Amino acid sequence: MVDIRVNRRKFMIGAASLPVLAAPDLSFANIPGEQRLVVMVLRGGMDGMSAVAPVGDPDYYALRPNIAIPKPGETNGALPLGPFFGLHPSLKPIYPLWEKGQLLPIHAVGSPKGTRSHFDAQDILENGTGKANGARDGWLNRAILELGGSSEEGLSIGQAVPLILRGDVIVQTWSPSGLPVAEDDFLDKVSVLYRDDPFFRETLGSARKSAEISSMTMGRNDKKKKNKGKQFAALCRSAGALLAVKNGPRIATIEATGWDTHTNQNGKLSRSFGQLATGVDNLRQSLGDYWDNTVVLMVSEFGRTARENGGRGTDHGSANAVLLCGGAVKGGRVAATWPGLSDQSLYEKRDLFPTTDIRSVFKGVLRDHLGIPEPILSRQIFPQSAAATPLNNLVRVSVRL
Numbered sequence: 001m002v003d004i005r006v007n008r009r010k011f012m013i014g015a016a017s018l019p020v021l022a023a024p025d026l027s028f029a030n031i032p033g034e035q036r037l038v039v040m041v042l043r044g045g046m047d048g049m050s051a052v053a054p055v056g057d058p059d060y061y062a063l064r065p066n067i068a069i070p071k072p073g074e075t076n077g078a079l080p081l082g083p084f085f086g087l088h089p090s091l092k093p094i095y096p097l098w099e100k101g102q103l104l105p106i107h108a109v110g111s112p113k114g115t116r117s118h119f120d121a122q123d124i125l126e127n128g129t130g131k132a133n134g135a136r137d138g139w140l141n142r143a144i145l146e147l148g149g150s151s152e153e154g155l156s157i158g159q160a161v162p163l164i165l166r167g168d169v170i171v172q173t174w175s176p177s178g179l180p181v182a183e184d185d186f187l188d189k190v191s192v193l194y195r196d197d198p199f200f201r202e203t204l205g206s207a208r209k210s211a212e213i214s215s216m217t218m219g220r221n222d223k224k225k226k227n228k229g230k231q232f233a234a235l236c237r238s239a240g241a242l243l244a245v246k247n248g249p250r251i252a253t254i255e256a257t258g259w260d261t262h263t264n265q266n267g268k269l270s271r272s273f274g275q276l277a278t279g280v281d282n283l284r285q286s287l288g289d290y291w292d293n294t295v296v297l298m299v300s301e302f303g304r305t306a307r308e309n310g311g312r313g314t315d316h317g318s319a320n321a322v323l324l325c326g327g328a329v330k331g332g333r334v335a336a337t338w339p340g341l342s343d344q345s346l347y348e349k350r351d352l353f354p355t356t357d358i359r360s361v362f363k364g365v366l367r368d369h370l371g372i373p374e375p376i377l378s379r380q381i382f383p384q385s386a387a388a389t390p391l392n393n394l395v396r397v398s399v400r401l
Contacts, residue, residue, distance in 0.1 A: 044259030048321030056084035101332035110354020137167030229275035240286030
């Protein structure tokens with residue numbers, strides 16, 4: 001089933017430059033109930049028109065004579081998502097989720113204030129205010145705070161806590177780098193020494209929780225992975241195992257890099273999509289039965305240009321595809337207000353037009369999966385965003401606080 005509406009409504013997306021971060025990172029936090037939420041940030045500008053190719057739009061093949069994904073049934077062709085869209089063939093490990101109704105691509109999604117700068121676009125994606133440098137904290141941290149988050153509820157596994165999860169809720173950090181972990185006996189003695197000091201008591205509680213997490217994951221991460229894809233897959237497997245722990249974390253963020261494909265993009269994307277799909281499948285397997293209560297949200301800061309460039313790649317663009325999957329997702333369809341790819345339909349005659357505000361996707365998940373009321377979403381979580389109404393029917397069972 002493909003849910004497509006055609007609309008030429010256009011909201012802007014602008015200009016600029018570049019960073020790509022290093023290794024994948026993983027962060028956690030708790031929420032009440034059995035719901036799990038995993039936000040995967042794909043840094044560098046993932047090409048949504050390769051991830052979810054508009055194989056039914058004839059202009060797609062005219063704009064990309066060398067790099068367009070072939071139609072389903074052709075050699076190296078897309079996996080069918082109905083008559084109009086196709087999934088990149090390297091995402092095959094998650095195609096069974098489509099067949100089970102657990103994969104929901106959302107296309108032509110964009111930022112409310114566009115920019116082609118990686119720095120600014122990632123900041124907008126994570127701070128939730130609709131503008132770069134609009135807040136010091138991230139929308140996911142504010143959501144956890146609204147859910148009653150405390151200093152014991154956050155955990156970050158990775159070199160740093162991403163902006164999306166920074167804020168008033170303190171997020172513990174631990175990096176699976178093979179560094180020694182404090183022994184329980186040592187923590188017990190220090191806890192007694194500082195039991196009357198609230199600050200040190202709270203800090204030591206965080207250290208103890210980090211030590212517990214370390215003991216669960218050190219076995220899987222005691223050797224440094226040279227292959228970034230294997231490292232990402234291992235982190236996803238660890239994420240699922242930790243999310244499946246009783247009274248453990250319920251919200252996770254994972255970062256994957258390498259999506260800036262200015263040249264020879266087909267080979268690079270085949271590897272990246274394969275690594276992403278393997279990671280998601282590892283996450284699913286390690287979550288076990290908790291997969292049924294999980295939403296995985298895969299997002300990138302912007303899409304790529306509609307036209308291929310001279311290096312058989314694409315440049316920084318505007319609208320993109322967002323992928324939702326999980327047992328709690330109401331999938332088996334593509335949600336898209338498709339603007340078309342003719343010259344007059346492209347933004348600035350180069351990009352896919354954004355017809356859905358990305359905050360509408362986030363709001364739909366937070367409202368229906370985590371039970372955060374819409375007025376709070378528009379005031380506190382995504383300030384001054386009443387015009388970006390939550391998307392409906394993203395999850396199977398809506399939760400209300």
